[in-house]
Amino acid sequence: MDIINLLPENIANQIAAGEVIQRPSSVVKELIENSIDSGALNIDVNIKDAGKTLIQVVDDGKGMSSNDAEKCFKRHATSKIKTPNDLYRITTKGFRGEALASISAISHVEMKTRTENQETGTLIFIKGSNIEKKEDVVCPIGTSFEIKNLFFNVPARRNFLKKESTEFKHIQDEFIRIALSHPEINLTLTHNGAEIFNLHSSILRKRIINLYTESWNDRLVPIEESTEIATIKGFVVKPEHTRRTRGDQFFFINNRFFKSSYFNHAITKAFEGLIKKENFPGYFIYMEINTKKIDINVHPTKTEIKFEEEKYIYSILLSTIKRSLGKYNITPTIDFDKESSFDIPNSILSQAASEPIIKVNSKFNPFKTKDNSKGLTNKGFGSAKSSSVDWDNFYSIDEEKENNTENYPPIDIVNSLESFSKFLIKDSYIITPSKSGLMIIHARRAIEQMTYSETLKSLENKCLSSQKLLFPLEKEVSINEINIWEQNYDLLKKFGYRGIIKNNLLTIKSVPSILQEESISECIDDILDTLEYKEIDESHITNKIILSIAKSTAMKKLNLNTNKSIQALVDKLFQCENHTYSPRGKKIIETISLKEIEDKLK
Ligand SMILES: Nc1ncnc2c1ncn2[C@@H]1O[C@H](COP(=O)(O)OP(=O)(O)OP(=O)(O)O)[C@@H](O)[C@H]1O
Ligand SMILES: [Mg+2]
Known part of the structure; x- marks a missing residue:
């Protein structure tokens, strides 16, 4: 089926046109982008002499019909937009119908292309915008371009090209940008016979590491x-x-x-x-x-x-x-x-934006240790452990501030930690006085963070224990879920999971000990929900499993009905290296300063 149209003049005139092809790297960029737009999953780029001798791009995309194979070299020929309004909903890389026209005007192009509906493909040889050859050819589904003699008819441009290493650097830069924008696509880059990149479909982090080095992971x-x-x-x-x-x-x-x-x-x-x-x-x-x-x-x-x-x-x-x-x-x-x-x-x-205000409360330092060293250590903020003694200091009202507010006589408070209660409101928030005002702790996020840290540590120390279920848990699972379970089973076993699948029924026999009974089912749902079949990065998957365990544990019924249990939770939270944000990046602690309280009560 033919899909390429020539844009009417009114749309063509709205398009920012100009020098599309400035150097070999522009050709590489335009060709790879076309391959991506064609739905290719594998794209191979082969360069000789930084593009001066050859630029070859081969894809396994949807290819072009025989008519389109000819039409695609015309100016304003595109299958990607049709109406002026389409210019405001562009989801493809291309839309101008300019690139191939520009490339074929200044080089020798050989293109082979075939759609899945055709038995034989089409070969086009075009030189300085003139089609010199069009014939049937045996070729795989997809499209391959070979660009030779770039700027053959624009000697000024050819003479302006920089030395080979510079031009190849430009090509490599374009390649990297595209590789980063589509980590799901397999991409290779070869220069003068040497493989520069061979990138397999992956998650973004892995793609970055593959483009740079392993050390980028950290x-x-x-x-x-x-x-x-x-x-x-x-x-x-x-x-x-x-x-x-x-x-x-x-x-x-x-x-x-x-x-x-x-x-x-x-x-x-x-x-x-x-x-x-x-x-x-x-x-x-x-x-x-x-x-x-x-x-x-x-x-x-x-x-x-x-x-x-x-x-x-x-x-x-x-x-x-x-x-x-x-x-x-x-x-x-x-x-x-x-x-x-x-x-x-x-x-x-519709209002003008202003820069966000970031408040740093310099007085708030619950991690101050006995020797007066600050919580900010060489490992970062919050890595200093707090002892219960520190809390006396932390919980005592800042008298200086208190006296500054108004001329009331100071309230006679028994100077002991127990006199300040902690409250749990709405089954979610722990409210407690702090030295600089009021501290609010999101209880579930705190539990999530604690479980996350604990599980991570046990995994690192290889001491994650497993509990055998008295009554195995049965779950109906989809084909996709079966794949996920099987693909990640070795890793799940490290966490203490054991189970078998038979006829779409997953029977779970053991689970990580850290999980409470009421969280088991939810946790497995979450794991099967969040893991994707394609994922190959083990540390990423491990993190997702730990997140699921932490989340399910935090979702269970809270057992915080005594001041002692709340205190224990707060103490345990502050033992975590990171206690300000949950593993999903949500804030755990918020403080309301005395100043804010005073302002509110004005
Ligand atoms: N690798 C390819 N596979 C399948 N079709 C292609 C391929 N390359 C180009 N085409 C077809 O040729 C048309 C013209 O390509 P061209 O790159 O000149 O324009 P465009 O991609 O539509 O817009 P732009 O000029 O912004 O890149 C495309 O719209 C597409 O239909
Ligand atoms: Mg294009």
Whole structure:
């Protein structure tokens, strides 16, 4: 079936046209993007002499019919948009119908292509926009391009090309950007017969490691935020691993690489004070935004994007990254106050954005140890263990502040810890006085964090124990769930799970000891729900299993009906290395300062 149309003039004129092909790397980029748009799962790129002699891109995408094979080289020939409105809902890499026309105008192109409905494919040889050969050819489903003699008819451009290593660096850069925007695709890059990259379909973290080196695994701090305006995911590089070059900075919008000095500024600001002045932050940031709220059609290379709500995205980026750095104990505890939730009401969407205010409560330091050393250690904030003695100090009311408020005589309080009760409200929040005001602890998140830390530690020490169920648990499972169970069974056994599958029935005989009876079923559901069949990264899967165990444990009925049990939970929480955020990145502790209480009571 033919699918390519020639765009009518009114649409063609709306498209940012210009010099699409500036150097060999532009050809590589356009061809790989076309392969991705064609649904390819395997793309092989073969380069000779940095593209001066040969650029070959082979894909296993949907291919083209015989008519389309000819049409695709015409200007404004595209299968990707039809109406002017389509320009505002672009989900493909291409949409201008410019690339192949531009490439074939300045080079010799041989293309072979076949769709699954055709027995034989089509070969086209086109030179300086003239089709010199069109014939049937035996070839696999998909499309292959061979570009030779680039700029043969534009000698000025050919002479302007830089030395081979520089041109190949440009090719490699384009390849890396595409590889990062589609980790699910198998990609190879070969130069002069040497394999440069052989990337297998994987999760993003693994793709980054495959493009860089194994040591990058420890350098990445995950970031994640979901708001009505944008979803932001990805990684930033830990401050101590930032470098003097800008090479490791990547923004993607709906899986398309773009450049933005404005958003780069937000990230630089988030790293302020954490990295040396001459270093640049490293990041891999993926945004998902409604296509109606962005304009890709600004620049011929499509690397400049206009955002309708760029000020909000700036603020969201800044605070998300600050929070992630804080969560991973890289920055001192930051009190994010109201910014942790980004459900932005419609009424404020039209207002100008201001930078988020970040409050650092310098007085709040529950980790102060007896020798007066601060909680901030070389391992990061919060790694110092607190002893119960510290709590006396922590719980006592800040008298200085108390006296400053108004001229009431100080209340005569028995100076002992027991006199201050802890309350559990709404079966969820522990409220307790602290030295600087009031402290609120999210009880379930605290339990989740404690279970997470405990399980992780036991796994590291290889002392995770298993409990045999008196009454095996039976669960009906889908084919997909069976696959997940079987694929990850070795790992699940390490956690203490044992079970068998027969006729879509999973019978679980043993589970991790840490799980309470009422959480067992929920936990297995969560594991089968969150693991994906494709996942191959063991540490990632392990983390997901631990998260499931922690979550299910936190969801069970809370047994916090005495002051003693609440105290025990609070003490245990502060023994965890990270007690400010739950393993899913939610805040566990919030403090309301005396100043805020005073302000509220004015
Ligand atoms: N590898 C491929 N597999 C299948 N179809 C392809 C492939 N490459 C190109 N095509 C078809 O040829 C058309 C023209 O490609 P071309 O790259 O010139 O334009 P485009 O991708 O639509 O837009 P842009 O100029 O923005 O890249 C595409 O719309 C697509 O239908
Ligand atoms: Mg294209």
